Amino acid sequence: MSELFDILLSASFWAAAIRIASPLIFAAMGELICERAGVLNLGIEGIMVVGAFAGWMAVYSGMGLWPGVAVALASGMAFGLLHATLTVPFGLSQHVVGLGITLLATSATYYAYRIALPQVNTPPKIDAFDPYAIPGLSDLPLVGEALFTQTPLTYAAFVTAALVAFVLFRTPLGLAIRACGENPAAVAAQGLPVTGLRMGAVIVGSGLMAVGGAFLTMSAFDSFFFEMVNGRGWICIALVVFGAWRPGKTLLGAVLFAAFDALQIRLQQTELGAVLPYQAFLAAPYILSILALVVMSRRAQVPAALMVPFRKGER
Amino acid sequence: DGHGPIKVAGIYTVPVEQQWVSRIHIAAEAAAARGDIEYEFTENVANTDYPRVMREYAESGVDMIVGEIFGVEREAREVAGEYPDTAFLMGSSFKEDMGPANLAVFDNYIQDAAYLSGIIAGSMTETGNIGMVGGFPIPEVNRLMHAFMAGVREMREDATFQVSFIGSWFDPPKAKETAFAMIENGADIMYAERFGVSDAAQERGVLAIGNVIDTQADYPETVVASAIWHFEPTMDAAIAAVKAGEFTAADYGRYSFMDRGGSSLAPLGTFEGKVPQEALDLVAEREAAIKAGEFSVEINDSEPTSGS
Amino acid sequence: MTEGFGETVLRLADITVRFGPVTANEGVSLELRRGEVVALLGENGAGKTTLMNVLFGLYAADEGSVELFGQSLPPGNPRAALEAGVGMVHQHFTLAENLTVLDNIALGTRSLWSPVSGTRALRARVRALAEEYGLRVDPDATVANLTVGQRQRVEILKALVRDARILILDEPTAVLTPQESLDLFATLRRAVANGLSILFISHKLHEVEAVSDRVVVLRHGRVVAEAATAQTSRAEMARLMVGADIAAPAPRPARPGPVRVALRDVTTPARGTATGLRGVSMELRAGQVTGLVGVSGNGQTALAGLIAGLERPERGTLEIDGKTPAVWTPRTAVRAGIGRIPEDRHGEGTVGDFDLTENAMMELYSRWPFSRAGWIDRTSARAWAQKIIKRYDVRCPGPEAPIRLLSGGNMQKLILGRVMETAPDVILANQPVRGLDIGALTYVHEQLLAARDRGAAILLISEDLDEVIALSDVIHVLSEGRLSPGFERGTMTPTELGAWMTGAGFEDAA
């Protein structure tokens, strides 16, 4: 028990949680935007793979780090455009399109990797983002190390969450996007372009997912491996529901989930680790997420028009 | 020997960057470059599809198929039985006598080198606390961890080990986080079974021991020693057997042993002169004994756990 | 005929709209002048909503043109219509329920790229307009928590905030209580005085008479008549709409029989914003129509739910034919011979994507002849649906058509048919004619009376006092979950009932 408190009170533990949470924050914000506009984006896992590859490849071929992030963003937006075109104006099944895009994005990335780097070796490394201690803030006890000695991309994740919250809840554009997810007919009746808004949300959201992927190759690590996204996209889908489609709560969910993850890594080395199989630790964050959902369950928050296609003038 | 190149096909369940598979793939490419074989391969094959791919290659007339059948032992033997003219050289948990006459088995028996790398680690650790991050606790991983731990104990009887499995072959960020946690928990040498572990060691200024492949070039200040698997002896022996028409069920695992050149300790490189002489002496002594067949490292395939 | 009003603000010329084989509007022309109120009349499915959607730019007409303030309007562009000063209150509200009133009003009022929402200024403006027009509503309430009347106000506020100069109201009173309707008309009068022009759709002819300056009648998508309201009559309007004379069912004396359903001191829990019942005792007798009136939100939903099997008494007892059922669910209610016409025909009454056959057998599918030992007999079901379609004049492409394609009136006829054809002993008729045209309405009333005459006990719940007074043999009033005594036919005037509805009668009685 005291071991648990020691872990929970250490700055390095929370620093790890924030690091682990960062890619989830980007991608979950992306998913949140899509779902707020009424589109479930199951392409998230594949789009993260694309972003991880594109950002890393861009830097490897000579671009700067931030331009690399931009390339990742653009690659995600390209797949977002495909997703949006199929699901919004054509109103096709969001399940098939999403899973299909995950398959397409993943395999296309691997194919591109093979063609770009046919010689088999350890994948090359890039000069990834280094941690940057924010002067002043990083000297604060506990939070200084946990929050303010991260890489710039982690700071960007938090800024993104704040920006998403601001745009969604404080601007006319955000209102229109949210209304698209609640009742697209109401949006159309105000003369606003539902199709354009939904497509835009999916494209931008997909771009953020790709940046989440790029975090893995440009900040958490410094090269690209197949399958390294490893289910993080699916977690983000859960995080959005956990966060009741609100950016703040979703961010909190991401940090909590990451904290569970960081905790299970550490608990494996305690006495518990000798008693429980390692799978129990790996499963803990998922089981705790489900339990958290049961405690929090508030179904009313689901965007009413989520997964409901809209065509103007249809009965 | 008057023979033209034979046709060899590789079938792998993971992409060829994966450490274990990369050793086979590189050996095959080397043989192809020498002109001994014509080589093609299929990667990332799900075990569900594995027998089909085996059969497709066999039907297409390749002389030898190399790959890994840990997850499809039974079905793979069925297919091999149907193509008696094709040689199957397969990574497998079983022994040769369990299958058809044209299926030989191998595995990465590089415990000798892992043991020697452990001796070096034992001499370099100050805290006596060593972190080990693995993908899954399978025999190919476990036996090397055990051998490494045995090596460490030669120098530090009091050493303690932190062992974790991340449940994935490819998740360097996760492996890195796990390593960070171990370093925070006192480890000053990391056993890098997965990508990502050496990175954590490098960032935190502790040391790492490599495994299967040599990554010192990427981490010159960090990776002290590595136990390397050389698949070439296995591959070359199998090619020769096929060319001679003598390929039969056999355990090629022996070719991975140190005395056959199947494994080695990577050169100290950047750590030349930084490892205590006492350890180097023991390494030299044991290496000679191993090669002379006077010393053998225990092969222990059970899951290692944290502790001393 | 339009003298006395300002310049022409709207001109629809030769509008034709087709939906596949259906021609919803054919060569419709219409003009509206400044400060004028024009009522658009027509049967269900006559094409009124379609015409308004064309005017508002939600549909693009196949032929014809729209001219606003002398400028021709690009087709299929609601933005242009809004900017030209057209505001529309749709037949089915276009509100996002999980957003606040203010959010709903703000939607589309500012450029999407504006960095600020400007809600503060808007809130003030909404307050001011609400004051000026008597449209009281809390700007920060979530729409899901509003009553229909309040939602109506939000819709009108949406138009006023945008400085609409032409207001389209598509059946604004269909779901309003009489009091709410009166409030609405007061608002409209203020708006007209301020120079607004109004196009107004309603099936309630007394409202048309009271509010409009001119009526335009559509039948089968064409304009069949146009007249100054002052120079026509309700009967005339009804005749023009339907193409034949309409006579309200003649009142005939009831022959009350035994008590079929009895509530003894029943209390039910409140649900959300809806009041529960508080110690209600009531009897439904065979061969008698029991009418129930009250201001929306005073427990009608609870009472209807109780009879329908959706609700169970928290205290007190419910007796069916003298016995208290052990289990009380919609299924047992159907088994007990209760026919139920739900208030919300889209939400509860029908499954939009089911065809007419499947909707017709919704309550009976588990019984012979619709199924045997768990196997559905489509042939019997189709025959049954066809019988209802024929007997109740349900206008539809056929029994295999999805019911969502039907107009509201025809949907209601199918529900009525599936209830009536089982010859139920008890009928719950909850808002049975909401949104129906005069022809359909008369038909439904006739059917209810016919059921009464063959011995059914009928509970009629309606917000239309005239309807309840005309049909009921006994009337009860609900107020805050309490039930008034039963008033015999002819003993109460609308004014006296109104007093009970506001709760005054209860105080006097106590």
Add this chain to the structure above:
Amino acid sequence: MRLEPIPAPSLARRAGFPALALGLTALIAMGLAALAGAAPGEVAWLVVKGAAGSKFALLETLNRATPLIFTGLAVAVAFRAKLWNIGAEAQLYLGAVATVVLGTGLLDWPAATLLPVLAVAAMAAGALALLVPTFLKTRFGVDEVVTTLLLNFVALLFVSYLLEGPLKDPMGLGWPKSEPVIDAARLPRIAEGLRLHWGFGLALIAAVLVWILQTRTIWGFEIRAVGLNLKAARFAGMPVNAVLVRTAILSGGLAALAGFSEVAGAKGNLTTDLSPGFGYTGIIVAMLALLHPLGVVVAAIFVAGIFVGADSMSRAAGVPSFIADITLASALLAMILALGLTSLRIRR
């Protein structure tokens, strides 16, 4: 310009658009092959040949389609009731676990009794796996998309634990896999020497039974009504929660049959990679089939055929094998678009 539905699309549309989709897929595959330096000319033909060019190829396609039929049916049944079961993968694995627990010698019965018992036990295990999220949904209103999705990870870790613990094959020399099931617990092969087994026959039977259930029985009527309008179903007197529970049992059971069929038919034992995502692909199969149970069979064979054919093509053409998944994904997206366009037309 806008899209509007066509009530009764012509045969030309119904055949033409899917054909266009296949053409588009072929073009994409050819372009990618060219990118990798292969001659694109034969690519399309190689895919067809690899999927159905020989008895072996065809049976391999059907073999790979077998689990997809089960998971496709599982999803189709659940989605009809708007029970968003994303957890067919977990249910598949639990079905496999049940098969292995009882089939490795615990029940030493002849095949005629053992196989049905194993199938039922597998279905029960799969049903249980979906009943938990269904209960959380009906009782607490917890979104089942998320719970079923997360349980996939948990189930796989649970299987991993079993295979490294209680169910580990002592003869497996350390590799995490279960003991092989006994001979009586093996579904026989349909053709000697080839992999296709009677699991495929079972899948076809299941599809027909589900179709009959959905269209001809009151249970199917209730499931569809609940899915289309829950409030109306409740008002009409349908036992809504019971319908959801029944649906969950059926759906979870069908997905579990995929696990049963893979263990008893194809593999003979259980490993953690028994399924390369059959549960997720089942969602695609179900939606491609527009949730029609018989369509699921066609869609599953289509999906399996494209993958098997494109995978074989990658070897014949000498291009990276990832092209198989790209081809499959392109085919899926093109086909769902084609199915959509079949009943839509552009107006002005």
